[in-house]
Amino acid sequence: MRKVGQAARSAARILALAPAPAKNAALEAMAKAILANEAAILAANAQDVADAVARGQIASYVDRLTLDEKRVAGIAAAIREVAAQPDPVGRVLASWTRPNGLEFERVSTPLGVVGVIFESRPNVLADAGALCLKAGNASILRGGSESFRTCAEIAKALRAGLQAAGLPEAAIQMVPTADRAAVGAMLAGLDGNLDVLVPRGGRNLVSRVQAEARVPVFAHLEGVNHTYVHAGASLDMAVAVVLNAKMRRTGVCGATETLLVDQAVAPVFLKPLVKALLEAGCEVRGDSRTLSVDPHVKPADDTDWATEYLDAIISVKVVSGLDAALAHIERYGSHHTDAIVTDDEAAAQRFLAEVDSAIVLHNASTQFADGGEFGFGGEIGIATGRMHARGPVGAEQLCSFKYRVKGQGTVRP
Amino acid sequence: MRKVGQAARSAARILALAPAPAKNAALEAMAKAILANEAAILAANAQDVADAVARGQIASYVDRLTLDEKRVAGIAAAIREVAAQPDPVGRVLASWTRPNGLEFERVSTPLGVVGVIFESRPNVLADAGALCLKAGNASILRGGSESFRTCAEIAKALRAGLQAAGLPEAAIQMVPTADRAAVGAMLAGLDGNLDVLVPRGGRNLVSRVQAEARVPVFAHLEGVNHTYVHAGASLDMAVAVVLNAKMRRTGVCGATETLLVDQAVAPVFLKPLVKALLEAGCEVRGDSRTLSVDPHVKPADDTDWATEYLDAIISVKVVSGLDAALAHIERYGSHHTDAIVTDDEAAAQRFLAEVDSAIVLHNASTQFADGGEFGFGGEIGIATGRMHARGPVGAEQLCSFKYRVKGQGTVRP
Known part of the structure; x- marks a missing residue:
């Protein structure tokens, strides 16, 4: 792993100065290689999937692991979408001139070396590698053993793309899962050769990385997200937004887990x-008011308000008004994504200002918590921390900056 | 310390929503209180200074600790300068609309709770407290025992300012130095109630914080800064810039420590x-070429190129050209502040692009590495890390952001 770190740092120095066309050419060549290697990728994936089935993994796990022709095409399309984004490096983020004539520019630069530790979904390898490359960063990607064969085939295609564009192959390195010490070495920061870690997977993985990493981490532990139906909401919009926020896909981190309904309505x-929720197949766990409206509602206890179900289950509570909704979200939420449904602009403004979450929405589904939906062309993850990146982390947030200062022989008095 | 952390978090929630006029009123009241309490501050400082002298501290240490009427006025003026800055919270950093009609805004928010561990200079207490308040952050400030009495008097004035503006007193908390476990508790992150740590002081303090902190750190360990006199430089400008970069103040982190001279000139x-350097009282340690030009030059060994003298000493080396200068800076520098002197625009562009430092300058003195000189109204420190903040950290970099999303009942397909 020491060598992996050193190779990544060397590659990062070259990538930092790589012009946008070279990076985009590599991405395009990667997409092509993914499609050209489709048969090999699917064959490797079939073996991984067979093993998972033999180990008795549940259907949702096997589904996350499984690729088919459409999903392989999706991997290539995602790489092309990253390529199509504006180059995030070298942007002038701010510029100003001081009275002494010094001209200042804050300019975006790559972060350096990004580590990703992920589980199950093999497409994370390609998504993360492509986004890091776009931002001029080297990446070190460590998947789980369950997707090892699939990832190895995808990694081949990524290397082919780098090679085709004349960029260093160490720009995207896949860590052999057989190396048991690899995760520990990444958590320790690879002797200063790792600048940030992104865990992608279950709660256990994320909490271990958050607790043990000696480098900054972009992550969210969970998304206990709320949709608050305010007194000023219309019923039709409320039903549509809530149904989508909970049931479009129940396993994503942007799914709503708790519905708050204003007592006025x-x-x-x-x-x-x-x-509507029950008819859509959702289990409803409610407070006493909610229990009273339908016999199929189950009682919610205090743990429900803090639970990320990631399933067709929702907790429902009647709140006395905006202040009570804000207090509930502050107490039980996870600072991920929260929404208000209302036609009352003042109430919406307060909600958007006072809810301390990475993403706050007005009259929209929490399921939009996704880098692609934000227009980032993808995401390496969603962060709920306040440092550097917050919300969906795309190529732009995978950058740092520096200051360029121009004088005319200017000296400080 | 647990209570300090909890009180800071509660105060931070209130500060995050405090309007700009309230924060500025507090800052103005603080500046007034500093001036009104001048006699008490100076009396306390006289005791601290007497103790330091009795302990046999060196003159530069005693000087950093000592306040006089002018320095007290400077503390008040610095607070007012922070107040005069535009409010860093609630700025729309970016906004865009997606094809589905969703309107996105990235809006600046406070970071939360900022911890500062500092040594000697008591003005850091006021500077850091004021900057954090401006950015809507609560601060926990821990000075050294050597300035305890002075800091306690300054802290009184800061609390009076908060009180006058109706803001929580726990917005700026000074940690009693008698509490030996305080630094350890801050390094551990105060049970999640500390979002970032800023060490201000000597190498030992900074390296300990960098090694042990369980929260993000804004810091620089050292400033091994270079001024490179390129083949395209004019001699007059080179002499003026180098003299200022080295000798204006030798003890600041932006001072140049190594002069690289292109062999062409x-x-x-x-x-x-x-x-010019020798005549200004600077010791010169040079490579063989430099030794040959003056008998007063001492030979530099390999440790010199990596040494931050913080003194009237400079290392001087002749390099074969721009590439050699870039390689030297990459090998020996500390990614803090580096400058090129040249009239050759293309060479300057390459230097500014390829030197991987927080601040890169063209035809200007490295001594401009300072938040005040950048126009930030002050700084809480200078960061050489790539995460979140880099270079001088002012109120703007003491902010995070969140995404506000507005729909029209928009749901995700």
Whole structure:
């Protein structure tokens, strides 16, 4: 792993100065190589999937692991979408001139070396490698043993792309899973050759990385997300937004886990909201008010308000107003993604200002918590920390900056 | 310390929503209180200074510790300068609309709770507290025992300012130095109630914080800064810039420690550059070429190129050209501040692009590495890390951001 780190640092120095066309040519060549190697990728994946089935893994796990022709095409398309983004390096983020004539520019630069530790979904290898490359960063990618064969084939295609564009192959390195000490070495920062770590996977993985990493981490532990139906909401919009926020896909980190309904509209709204959820196949766990509107509602206990179900289950609570909704979200939320549904602009402004989450939405589904939906062409993850990156982390947030200062022989008095 | 952390977090929630006029009113009241309490501050400082002298501290140490009427006025003026800055919170950093009609805004927010561990200079307490307040952050400030009495008097004035503006007193907390476990608790992150740590002081303090902190750190370990006199430089400008970069103040982190002279101009420039430095009272340690131009030059060994003298000493080397200068800076530098002197625009562009330092300058003194000189109204420190903040850290970099998203009942397909 020491050599992996050193090779990544050397590659990062070259990537930092690589012009945008070279990086985009590599990305395009990668996409082509992914499609050209489709048969080999699918064959390797079939072996990984067979092993997972033999180990008795559950269907959702096997589904995350499985590739088919459409998903392979999706991997290539995602790489091309990253290539199509504006170059995030070398942007002048701010510029100003001081009274002494010094001209200042804050200019975006790559971060350096990005480590990713991921589970199950083999496409993370390509997504993360492509985004890091776009931002001029070298990446060190460590997948789980369950996707090892698939990832090895994808990594081949990525290397072919780098080679085709004349960029160093160490720009995207896949760590052999057989190396048990690899994760520990990455957590320790690879002798200063790793600048940031991104864990992608289950709670256990993320919490271990957050607890043990000696380098900065971009991550979210969970998304206990809320949709608050305010007194000023219309019922139709509330039902549409809540249904989508909870049920579009229940396993994503942007799914709503708790519905808060303002008591001013609860007498009219609560019953149809609960009915719509139940009819969509969602289990509803409610407070006493919610229990009273439908016999199928189960009682929520205090742990429900802090639970990320990642499943077709929702907790529902009637709150006395905006202040109570804000207090509930502050107490039980995870600072990930929260939404208000209302036609009352003042209430929406307060909600957007006062909810301390990475993403706050007004009259929109929490399921938009996704770098692609933000227009970032992908994401390496979603961060709930306040340092450097927050929310979906795309190529732009995979950059740092530096100051360029120009004088005319200017000296300081 | 647990209570200090909890109180800071509560205060931070209030500060995050405090309007700019309230924060500025507090800062103005603090400046007034500093001036009104001048006698008490100076009396406390006299005791601290007497103790330091009795302990046999060296003159530069005692000087850093000592306040007089002018320095107290400077503390108040610095607070007012922070107040005069534009409010860094609530700025729309970016905004865009997606094809589905969703409107996105990236908006600056406070970071949360900032910890500062500092030594000697008591003005750091006021500077750091004021900058953090401006950015809507609570601060926990821990000075050394040598300035305890002075800091306690300054802290009183800061609390009076907060009180006058109706802001929570826990917004700026000074940690009693008697609490020996305080630094350890801050390094551990105060149970999640500390978001970032800033060490201000000597190498030992900074390296300990960097090694042991479990929260992000804004810091620089050292400033091994270079001024490179390129083949395209004019001699007059080179002499003026180098003299200022080295000798204006030798103890600051932006001081130049190594002079690189291009061999193309060395036959003409080296002698007058060395002469000017020697005449200004600077010790010159040179490579063989430099030794040959003046008998007062001492030989530099390999440790000199990596040494931050913080004194009237400079190392001087003749390099074969721009590439050699870049390689030297990459090998021996500390990614802090580096400058090129040249009239050759293309060479300057390469230097500014390829030197991987927080601050890169063209035809200007490295002594401009300072938040005040950047127009930030002050700085909490200078960072050489690549995460979040880099270079002088002012109120703007003491902010995070979040995404505000507005839809029209928008759901994700």
